[in-house]
Amino acid sequence: MPSLRCIECDSTFSDQEILYVCPSCDGLLEVAYTAGEVEERLDIDEMKSGVLGVWKYRAFLPCDERVSIAEGGTPLYKTDRLADWVGVDELYIKNEGGNPTGSFKDRGMTVGVSKALEMGLSRVGCASTGNTSAALSIYGAKAGIDAIVLLPAGKVAMGKVAQALMHGANVISIKDNFDRALELVRQACNEKDIYLLNSVNPVRLEGQKTIGYEAVEQLGWEVPDRMFLPVGNAGNISAIHKGLREWRQHGIIEELPKMCGIQSEGSKPFVKAIKNNQKKITPEGEPETLATAIRIGNPVNGPKALNAVYDTGGTAESVSDQEIVEAQKKLARLEGIGVEPASASSVAGLKKLVDNGEVEPDEKIVCVTTGHLLKDSEEIIEVCKPPKEVEANLQTVLNHI
Ligand SMILES: *Cc1c(COP(=O)(O)O)cnc(C)c1O
Ligand SMILES: [Zn+2]
Numbered sequence: 001m002p003s004l005r006c007i008e009c010d011s012t013f014s015d016q017e018i019l020y021v022c023p024s025c026d027g028l029l030e031v032a033y034t035a036g037e038v039e040e041r042l043d044i045d046e047m048k049s050g051v052l053g054v055w056k057y058r059a060f061l062p063c064d065e066r067v068s069i070a071e072g073g074t075p076l077y078k079t080d081r082l083a084d085w086v087g088v089d090e091l092y093i094k095n096e097g098g099n100p101t102g103s104f105k106d107r108g109m110t111v112g113v114s115k116a117l118e119m120g121l122s123r124v125g126c127a128s129t130g131n132t133s134a135a136l137s138i139y140g141a142k143a144g145i146d147a148i149v150l151l152p153a154g155k156v157a158m159g160k161v162a163q164a165l166m167h168g169a170n171v172i173s174i175k176d177n178f179d180r181a182l183e184l185v186r187q188a189c190n191e192k193d194i195y196l197l198n199s200v201n202p203v204r205l206e207g208q209k210t211i212g213y214e215a216v217e218q219l220g221w222e223v224p225d226r227m228f229l230p231v232g233n234a235g236n237i238s239a240i241h242k243g244l245r246e247w248r249q250h251g252i253i254e255e256l257p258k259m260c261g262i263q264s265e266g267s268k269p270f271v272k273a274i275k276n277n278q279k280k281i282t283p284e285g286e287p288e289t290l291a292t293a294i295r296i297g298n299p300v301n302g303p304k305a306l307n308a309v310y311d312t313g314g315t316a317e318s319v320s321d322q323e324i325v326e327a328q329k330k331l332a333r334l335e336g337i338g339v340e341p342a343s344a345s346s347v348a349g350l351k352k353l354v355d356n357g358e359v360e361p362d363e364k365i366v367c368v369t370t371g372h373l374l375k376d377s378e379e380i381i382e383v384c385k386p387p388k389e390v391e392a393n394l395q396t397v398l399n400h401i
Helices: 035-041 044-049 054-060 078-087 105-118 131-143 159-164 180-191 202-210 210-218 233-250 269-275 302-312 323-336 341-355 373-385 394-398
Strands: 003-008 012-014 029-030 076-078 090-095 123-128 146-152 170-174 224-231 258-262 317-318 364-371
Touching: 003 364, 012 105, 012 269, 029 202, 035 054, 044 054, 044 146, 044 159, 054 105, 054 210, 076 317, 078 090, 078 269, 090 159, 090 323, 090 394, 105 123, 105 131, 105 202, 131 159, 131 233, 159 170, 159 233, 170 180, 202 210, 202 233, 210 233, 210 364, 224 233, 224 341, 233 302, 258 269, 258 302, 258 341, 269 302, 269 323, 317 323, 317 341, 323 341, 323 373, 341 364
Parallel strands: 090 364, 123 146, 146 170, 224 258, 224 364, 258 317
Antiparallel strands: 003 012, 003 029, 076 090
């Protein structure tokens, strides 16, 4: 059985305990496996030959598959036209919009809800900027258990609220921001025996590790020089780093990619910490950006994510909303990859670092685009010119072509 280990004081706990932080020191927990228990489950040839998806990497996951909707197995595109625009030779996009609800959160939830079922729990909950709630709701529905989600009122893209509602979650909109919603749901989960599936939950993060596994596999078992990720609560960048570290321990890969985290100008506590070489993040009170999925002032996985960057010699950068929209349009118009704004920040950040000379043109790069275009159609109507309305006759139409 894997255990839960505190990343600060190294205490370990049973994985059957419902814990999100260390009871002794409040540190973040991570799932820890002994070398023996991974090896017992791992058949490398079998792993390499299976169909792409989260559960093919089950030797590195903390429970068995109990609920799945064919998550993961998302495309890795080689994007030559985008590479030209960015100014690098070789650029790949790992497009997580290809998941069942259109974001990478599904990878975490298939594992998190499977764990809830293993422990016999009948309610799951989260706070969310939107995508977490959509993913929790769909896996709750498929598993036949209750999902409770807290959203910051007025700050969630409509497509995401629509998903949570249609999949039958109990959706509660609170009149404050995401950080407050998370505080409240943590308390509510403790009071009501609800399994909390925000990214502070180390079991959920195990599912998200598989983004890195798939990218390496899709590159023919080659590790890219760098991986770029949007950073909100900083769970995803931490998860991918942990997963690839575990692969290195087991000799599946030899090196780690440099992990690079991108935030928006209006919401960049993580970037500030990295630029000042700090070991701790100072939260920001009023995060603001059109990239709602990363409008987060107090990233809960800060310590893990700082470690991911420092450990790999990676970096962090912030980009303006305007740069995000520009990258979003380039993805859509040069490559046919439609993403929501937060996703495009990974590409915008890469471009900025190439322009600054911090990233070399000959590095092999993977940018993760985290969520689908249709999540946030209001934003699109805002940043693209709405269609012209014209008289319905052929001459007028021809005049407009
Ligand atoms: C959740 C989310 C993020 C942020 O991921 P973290 O793990 O919180 O850093 C980025 N983009 C999209 C589309 C998301 O849904
Ligand atoms: Zn501890």
